[in-house]
Amino acid sequence: MxxxxxxxxxxxxxxxxxxxxxxxxxxxxxxxxxxxxxxxxxxxxxxxxxxxxxxxxxxxxxxxxxxxxVTTTSTSKSTSSTKTSTVSTKTTSSSTTGPTATGFAKTNGLLFEIDGVTKYFAGTNCYWCGFLTSNGDVDHVFADMAAAGFKVVRVWGFNDVNTIPLTGTVWYQYLSASGSQINTGEYGLQRLDYVVSSAAAHGLKLIINFVNNWNDYGGINAYVNAFGGNASTWYTNTAAQAQYQKYIEAVVSRYKDSTAVFAWELANEPRCSGCDGSVIYNWAATTSRYIKSLDPNHMVTMGDEGFGPLAGGDGSYPYQTGAGGYTWVDNLNISTLDFGTLHLYPDSWGQPYSWGDLWISTHGAACVNANKPCILEEYGGGNNCTVENPWQATALGTKGIAGDMFWQYGDTLPSCNCQTSQDGNTVYYNQGNWDCMVTQHVAAINAS
Known part of the structure; x- marks a missing residue:
């Protein structure tokens, strides 16, 4: 996001x-x-x-x-090692039954093969799914997604804090230079356990990422608070990267045998302001190689927005290296990254909505050249079908783009009879612009 x-x-x-x-x-x-x-x-x-x-x-x-x-415990201290402990209690699981998976999702040329079927897919983002405390809410949301025709759902696989919250609040990792903790308890990774099991029961596949570039739910800033430096030096901070890899290992080890995992994602929208492109490139190569050593069966992707010079681009801000501190096409060629991602937010990037078609087509061409499929992983433009439907059509018709996932999905939770967050781009199940954003798009995909 x-x-x-x-x-x-x-x-x-x-x-x-x-x-x-x-x-x-x-x-x-x-x-x-x-x-x-x-x-x-x-x-x-x-x-x-x-x-x-x-x-x-x-x-x-x-x-x-x-x-x-969240209160922070450190703003400048740096260290070369950390002590990690875990907080654990009994794991729950879903009793819901659904489609049977036929194996791990994988690339098949410039598309993906999911449960034996190779085609373009529709998906969505549900960052909050892993933070729900009611199993019934998770099952309800995934049942609605499956009924809509979605196949891939992106969820936050992180929830970092610098102060351990009160019991009943979900958090996955406590970060501190004096000793970090990975919470595998009832309000820790067991919430993600249920998301994975429910996704499997409903025939959905998950993109699970490990850290946020932004401060929401801790993010890189939580590591900075614990280990010093800043958002740009995080990528080379020895102590921060050591703990980051410990967290990756804790998550990957729980689900490496699950066919409900579509792919592991290094970060949500990594950026490195003022950095040479080699900083993020080296971090992505090192981290993706590490994940592959833990789990050779699942795909790995980066989660970046698509910034940097690109053949056919117009030289505008998003096509400049300085936009993210990296060159997207260079990262795409990292051998241990299985596919590419791109995001699309013209409002935030100072571009007209019609510019989005160029953004999609130029990235698709680069994916063809790299012989890797790519996903339009996030997009939003005023929550307006007249704006976003053309992007969907362009993505579906562009070779190299293998799927799209709008930001973000919304639903009504049965536990509280309340709606999930509306951030200006939320499309609610069977409400408002649902038909033009979802029903018609899924029909177009199936017809193709």
Whole structure:
């Protein structure tokens, strides 16, 4: 995602404050709960509070599942090693039955083979799926996704904190220079366990990533708080990378035999401001090679947005190396990355909506040249079908693009009869623009 906040790419807040339109509270949220000046933290539903224009900044009232703001324990200290422990209790599993998987998803030329079928697929993003505390909610959401014709769902495989929250709040990893913890308990990775088991029961495949470039749910900033440096030096910080790999090992080892995993993803939208392109390239090559050593059966991808010079591009901001601090096509050629990803947010990048077709077609051509399939992994443009339907059609008709996944999926949760977060791009199941964004698109894919 470009961030939970629609404008977080363009606006930053003071320390301990959420930026304009950023998330500031809700069930299982563990980030800042106050807003920058001129914005008030407003509840849209129990799962999502947002900083919207206002004259006050009230703090959300915590529930038994809502944590207070994350507090940091270090801002500059760096170390070369960490101590990792785990917090563990009994694992639960889904009793729902569904389609039987025929093996691990894999590439097949410029497309993917999923359960023995090679074709273009439709998917979506559900960052919050692993943070739900009700098994029934997870099953309900995945049942609706399967009924819609989705095949691949991208979920956050991270939830990092620098202060351990109250019991009942989901967190996956506590980061500290004095000793980090990976939470494998009831409100830790067992929540992700249930997501994986429910996905398997409903015939869905998951893209699971390991860290966020943005501060939502900890992200690289949580590592910086623990091990020092900054967001750019994180990629070469020995202590941070050691703990990052320990976390990867903890997650991969749990699901390396599961056919419900579509692919492992290094990060959500990695960027390295002011860096030479070799920094992210070397990090991606090292990390993907490490994951392959742990699990040779599943695919690995990077999760980057697609920035950098590209044949056929127009030289605009997204086609410049400085946009992400890397060259996307160079990363695409890393042998231990099985496919490429690209995201599309013209509003955030200062481009007209019609520009999106060029972005998709030039990346598709690069994927053909690399002989790897690519996924339009995130896209959003005003939550408007007249804007996004042409992108879907272009992606479906572009050789090298093997699937698309809009940002983001929304549903009504049975446990609270409430809707999941609306960040301006959310498409809710069987509501509003669902037919033109999902039903018609899936039909077009099936017809092709």
């Amino acid at each position: 470009k961030s939970i906040a629609t404008l977080i790419l363009l606006a930053g807040g003071a320390a301990g404050q959420q930026s304009a339109y950023g998330q500031c509270g809700g069930i299982n949220y563990s980030g800042p709960t106050s807003c920058v000046a001129g914005y008030a933290c407003t509840s849209w539903n129990p799962y999502y509070y947002q900083c919207v224009p206002g004259t006050a900044t009230p703090t959300p009232t915590p529930t038994s599942h809502t944590s207070t703001a």
